[in-house]
Each structure stands twice: as structure tokens, then as C-alpha cells.
Amino acid sequence: MTGWFAGSLEAVAISASLAVLTSVAVTLIVPRVAAVRSAARRADAVFLLGMLPMAVAVMSWVALMLPSVLHVTGLRVDHCDLHSHHAHLCALHSGGHHVTLVVLGALAVVVTGLRVFRLSHAQLKSTRLLSQLEALGLSDDEGPFPVVTVPGSPWLCVAAGGLRRRVVVSGSLAHQMAPRHVRAVLAHEYAHLSRNDPFMKVLLAWAGLFAVPVTARVVQDHFADAAEQASDAEAAYVVGALDLAESLVSAARIVRTGVPATGMAFGGSSLERRVATLLDDVSDPRPSRAVVLGFGLAVVGAVAIPLGADTIHHTVETLLGFFA
């Protein structure tokens, strides 16, 4: 049992190190994605890059543990006898564990555990608050997605939900806007929902637990920025770029009159840049393919990792031999 525990922590330490290296690379690459003209493609690219540290961490951990697991399940004989020539990663034989790796692995587990707790707490709290707010409102199910109109000051206009997708809007905000502007606002929020942006934001938040915090923040900011512009492009295609640009300015004017001290900036990219993009008519409405692509790559990874597990396992062991 001690062997499994220490072996798992060694694998965690190595997976976490690889995830950190991937994070650094992602942090450097993501800002360069801004050069991609299509906002939808930009959002897709940032989403996939944001998932990369998690994919590397999980897949490398699986690859490192797989030989021991296969031996225990009787599917393959352990390769320990062949390891006299270099370092050895094994959960079955507790003799040769690397103390530094075990400590690093334990530290990674504790830090990730604390981040999981913090994120779970924030998500549960926001879900509860939103439910309580929606309980005060009225739902209109006539559009492509439900629109819940809530009482209170004109602060909120958000797309929410991964499974139960809906728009939550302050009734006072809608009442102060011209009907064509309300249509533009809803078209924008519908675009977020049809693109699954709220769901992807949640996935990115969880994937961010496997990256260094700076990377997670850079990814989330760039994704939010690209997703706003991609939704603008889709909405502009439906209601016209000028109506949408006007509705952005109109909403900003109303919201800023009574906005809470913390601001209303979550998920919203620079207003000036969004309006300028709409006026330049460079919008390029395209559907999001990130979730499908991400799922496809995950399936490919799930098939490829067992096939390449030996290579990954031995490469890591060889590298450990160099650094030992």
C-alpha cells in the first residue's frame, strides 16, 4: 500500500511538473492567438490551449501508473527486472522511491486540493445566488432559450448554465432600452448560449486547476474576450452591426449609473474595441467547435496513451536517471 501511495505521488510530481511546463508554453502562445481574424476560431484555439495543461497532467499520470496497474490486474508482467541500468518509477516495489518526488507530489496534491475547494465553493455559491435571484423573476420560454427577467437595479444581463441554458436579465435594464436594442442584447446572449460559452468557461476554470494561476487567468481573459466578439459577430449577423453597437453603448450607459463597486466587468471585453470591430464590419460569424474538438482529442488521447504508455514511462525514467 505504501508503494502505491509513494508511487502515485511520484507520478503526480512528474505530471505536475509537465503541466507547469505546458502552462508556461500556453501562457506564451495564447496572446499570439489574438492575430487570428475570426473571433470564433480564436475562442476555440484559446479553449483548446487552456485544456492542454490538464490533458498533459492527466495523461502523463496515467501513462506513468499504467505498467504497475497492468501488472496488478494480470494483463502484463511488470518490467522491474529490466531496470538495473536507470531510475525506476514503480508503485509495486517500495524500495526505490525518490523522496523529493514524493514530497513534491504530496505538495501538488495539497495545493490542488485547496484550489478545488475554493473553486467548488465559488461555483456552488454563485449557483445558489443565481437560483435565489431567478426565484424572484419570471421566465419567458418563447425564444430559443428561456429568458428570466429579475427585479432590481439594471445590473445584470448574463448568459448562464451548461445544461439549463438561459439568459438572466434585470427587468429594469430591458425596460430602459429601446425594443430593437433589447433584441440585439438577447441575440448576443443567445449566441453565447448556442456557442456553449458558459459551459466552456466552467471547463476552463476546472482545467485551470492543473495550470499555474497566471496561465489560468490569461486563458480565461483571452477566452472571455474572444467569446464576446464571437457572440457579437453572430448577433450582428441577426440584428445588424449598428443596432448591436448601439445596444452595447446604451446598456453600458444604463448599467454604469448604478453598478456595484466591484463593477460589471466579468466576461465583458473592452467596449471600445467591440464597438470598433462592429463598425469595421470585420465580424465573421462561425459556430464554436471547441467542445467537439476537445472531446475528439480527449478520445484520441485516451486511445493513444495506453499505446504510448511504455514509451512515455521509459522516457521519464531515463530523464530521471539524468537528473538523479
Place this chain on the structure above:
Amino acid sequence: MNPLGDLEALVMDVAWGHSALTVRELSSHLESERERAYTTIMTTMDRLHKKGLLTRAKDGNAWRYSPAMSRDEYEHTLADQLAAEIVTVHGEVGLAAFVDAASAEPEMLDRLEAMIAARRQGR
């Protein structure tokens, strides 16, 4: 201000629909036996008074309770509080807001409106 519990909501529903009521008068408007238990209603109304949702004045030996605010005022205040908290804890939650109003200065909004108007006029 927290959202109302089930019994609190029932009590406030009655209170909002009537003028000042004693505990016994309010209990008589509730349907089930459990809801009408005198001490339960008294405790609930006392709690609502402490929360600032009911005001009370002595009427002989009894307290007479009235809503401290209308239903609309209560819902507006609660909604504002919840919305402010949602904005505060947004962190990594799955929300996408329509507009970034925090950085929207009036001069910038004026300039953007002028740009849009110029584009409408084909300039």
C-alpha cells in the same frame, strides 16, 4: 438580507395582503395545522421583525405586526443584494455578461455614439 424560508414566505404573503395583524390573526389566515401553531408563527414573526421585514406596535397585551416594506421593495432590495454578490463571487463561474460597464466613461460612450451615428449616416 437573506431570501425567505418557506414559513417566512407564507407569513410575509399574509402580512403583505393585510393591514397590521396580531400573531393570532395572522395564524388564522394560514391553512395547515403545522403552519398555524401559535408559537411557531410567533417565533417566525419575531425573527422577521429582527430581520427588519416586519415592524410592530403594542396593542393591549399583544404585538401588532406590519410589513416594513412592500413586496416590490423587498424583492428589489434582495435582487440588488444577490446581483452584487453574484458580481463579487463571479470568479470562475460560467457567466457571460453583456457589457463591460466598469471601464465605460461618459466621454468614451459619447464618442462611441457619435461614431455609430456617423456610420448610420454613411459618413
